[in-house]
Amino acid sequence: MSSTRRTARHRKPQRVLAIGVPLALAASGVLAYGSVFGLGEEERAAAAGAPSWATAAADGFASVDALGQNGTYGGRGGRTVTVKTLADLEKYATAPEPYVIVVAGTIDMAPVGKEIKVASDKTIIGSGTLGHIVGGGFFLGRGVHNVIIRNLTIRDSYQGVWNDKEHDFDAIQMDGAHHVWIDHNDLRHTADGLIDVRKDSTNVTVSWNRLSNANKAFGIGWTQNVVTDITIHHNWIRETEQRNPSTDNAAHAHLYNNFMEDAPGTSVTSSYGNYARGKTRMLLENSYFQGMNNPAIRDATAALVQRGNIFSGTKGRNESGGGxxxxxxxxxxxxxDAAGAVPALVKSQAGPRGSLGTATATAATAGAGATAARTLTVAKDGTGQYRTVQAAVNAVPVGNPSRVVISVKPGTYRETVDVPANKPHLTIQGSGTSRKDTVIVYGNAAGMRKPDGSGTYGTPGSATVAIRSDDSQLRNLTVSNDFDEAANQALNGHQAVALLTTADRIVLDGLIVTGDQDTLELETAAKDKPGRVHVTNSYIVGNVDFIFGRATAVIDRSVITLKKRWNGTSAGYITAPSTPAGRKGILIHRSTVDGDVAAGSFHLGRNWHPGGDPAADPQATVRDSVLSAAIKRTPWTDMGGFSWKDDRFAEYMNTGPGAGPKSTDRPHLTDSQAASQEVADWLGDWTP
Known part of the structure; x- marks a missing residue:
């Protein structure tokens, strides 16, 4: 921020290889480093510029690093192929190479009941609502891993017998697989179960699916080993008699925000809902049960803990306990999400989506006129085209019309990087298996004098990485400013930016951005210029005003880590927006605020009016997020003589020990206000 602002003094950052994240948070595994990306250099280059559905990664237990696999990202980085025949689908699904397989029509299985044996590193996704698999499904055998099955309708293997013991025709069956994501599918009318997760399959997430019109919805387990970790969320399970789901000997079964429905007046009557069997440990939360018989049951040997669920018109066993x-x-x-919102939410959003799997001309998609992304490689050991990131940036032509990827091999690059405004469509991404493998770090601060004697750096000039070009991206990296405050107490100007953006349509995905004061500066090229930034699946670490600026910024599904100051004290501010009037400011959404700091020591933010500008109208909204006890009971505060109450600060539906009730010192959005403060409202006509 501006050097006219009062300098705060805080702790010396840890050296970059320690990343600067408190050990307590690292140990917790929350959004674990490396869980979002697990690609090699060539795969990253191929994936760059692909539509978001082709590069998507799982959440839940499928996102956890385990068994040698870093999260679940399917065929991302492999070639994208479109299939319309059974022969082509089977050819690519069983191949040893990674593929993104787009199903763009109805494929009839022959013989009926056929289950294609899917190999590792595959994404199988329907093109909009066109992808139908009829009369069969998919099988994932022992050791198969890193598979995404998404946006498909898999249906009609039913053979005329309701509780069929002769035909094991499932929609999706896995025996000993791991790291599997089943998302946004419509599964219905099969001979046996819709989904079977068997024989120690683990690290599975099942999300946003419609499961219906079958005797058995979803079976898990059938082994004496207690190893399966599974997340089941935002599914609509209806008109299924049993296994809704049945979970047998699962080590961790996390079921939340599901809608279980037994509609009256139909031929299907539920026998039971969620069932914890054997030695299962199940957490069942914020789900909605409508008309179900025996909605939640457990064996005497199982642990089933409930919280926040709603039961409407249910009867019979509704159990919890055991641990x-x-x-x-x-x-x-x-x-x-709140349990009361689940039926409407799931009904409107579960199942195949027209926006997923639709054709886009990318480097990974075959078709006339597709333009391949140009890739430049960086390796400090000389095995790439360039030894420094800045050298690769310098090699990008001015005004480049299409995506250029700078693929940076693992290592620590001690340099500053400046991407000028006249080089748009630039992606800088680490090629390691984790975001901590590739580190760009430097230690400039606002008050330090430039080597050429032209003055001090100032806050923006202290940035380790500066992105000034539109439509640019940073992925799978750590960006750090390791300015040593303890050794520079006499310096006037301790602001030390790790990452600066001053452009529009910027994607920051899978990053660690770490510093102390002013870590992440989100600006625009000028006051009258737009600047939208979308931050996802990332860590942002700091202690004073460390997410700040006048850009329109969304921090989504990320972890905001609070640090002590250089002298070990706890006090700070997360946000310091300087939003122009009439624009959106900073939105923190579906994220977690945590860190090894004292309780009640941090503000959510304060209002920055640069240079005392009364026309600024700072805005920060924190919603649907988990707040640690570090957050003050009065979380907003004044800055520079301006009252925060005259600007735009609010919360909505936050949880955790740092959340608090609405008051004059803690404004909350109403439901109608919250409806106009969604991610789409911030990003407008831009879909990252």
Missing amino acids: TAFDPRKFYGYTP
Whole structure:
């Protein structure tokens, strides 16, 4: 921020290889480093510029690093192929190479009941609502891993017998697979179960699916080993008699925000709902049960912990007990929706989506006129085209019309990087398996004098990485400013930016951005210029005003980590927006605020009016997020003589020990206000 602002003094950052994240948070595994990306250099280059559905990664237990696999990202980075025949679908699904397979029509299985044996590293996705698999499904055998099955309708293997013991025709069956994401499918009318997760399959997430019109919805387990970790959320399970789901000997079964419905007046009557069998440990939260018989049951040997569920028109067994709940946030970050909102939410959004799997001309998509992204490689050991990131940036032509990817091999690059405004469509991404493998770090601060004697750096000039060009991206990296405050107490100007953006349509995905004061500066090229930034699946670490600026910024599904200051004290401010009037400011959405700091020591933010500008109208909204006890009971505060109450600060539906009730010192959005403060309202006509 502006050097006219009062300098705060705080702790010396840890050296970059320690990343600067408190050990307590690292141990918790919340949004674990590396869980979002697991690609090699060539795969990243191929994936760059692909539509978001082709590069999507799982949440829940499928996102957790385990068994040698870093999260679940399917065929991302492999070639994208479009299939319309059974022969082509089977050819690519069983191939040893990674593929993104787009199903763009109805494929009839022959013989009926056929289950294609899917190999590892595959994404199988329907093109809009066109992808139908009829009369069969998919099988994932032992050791198969990193598979995404998404946006498909898999239906009609039913053979005329309701509780069929002769035909094991499932929609999706896995025996000993791991890291599987089943998302946004419509599964219905099969001979046996819709989904079977068997024989120690683990690290599975099942999300946003419609499961219906079958005797058995969803079976899990059938082994004496207690190893399966599974997340089941935002599914609509209706008109299924049993296994809704049945969970047998699962180590951790996290079920939340599901809608279980037994509609009256139909031929299907539920026998039971969610069932914890054997030695299962199940956490069942914020789900909605409508008309179900025996909605929640458990064996005497199982643990079933309930919280926040709604039961409407149910009868019979509704059980809990047998042990204490596990904490899913020790494995991954999540924010459950309110149970009352679940039926409408799931009915409108579960199942295949027209926006997923639709054709886009990218480097990974075959078709006339597709333009391949140009890739430049960086390796400090000389095995790439360039030894520094800045050298690769310098090699990008001015006014480049299409995506240029700078693929940076693992290592620590001690340099500053400046992407000028005249080089748009630039992606800088680490090629390691984790965001901590590739580190760009420097240690400039606002008050330090430039080597050429032209004055001090100032706050923006201290940035380790500056992105000034539109439509640019940073992925799978750590960006750090390791300015040593303890050794520079005499310096006037301790602001030390790790990452600066001053452009529009910027994607920051899978990053660690770490510093102390002014870590992440989100600006625009000028006051009258737009500047939208979308931050996802990232860590942002700091202590004073460390997410700030006048850009329109969304921080989504990320972890905001609070640090002590250089002298070990706890006090700070997360946000310091300087939003122009009439624009959106900073939105923190579905994220977690945590860190090894004292309780009640941090503000959510304060209002920055640069240079005392009364026309600024700072805005920050924190919603649907988990707040640690570090957040003050009065979370907003004044800055520079301006009252925060004259600007725009609010919360909505936050949880955790740092959340608090609405008051004059803690404004909350109403439901109608919240409806106009969604991510789409911030990003407008831009879909990252």
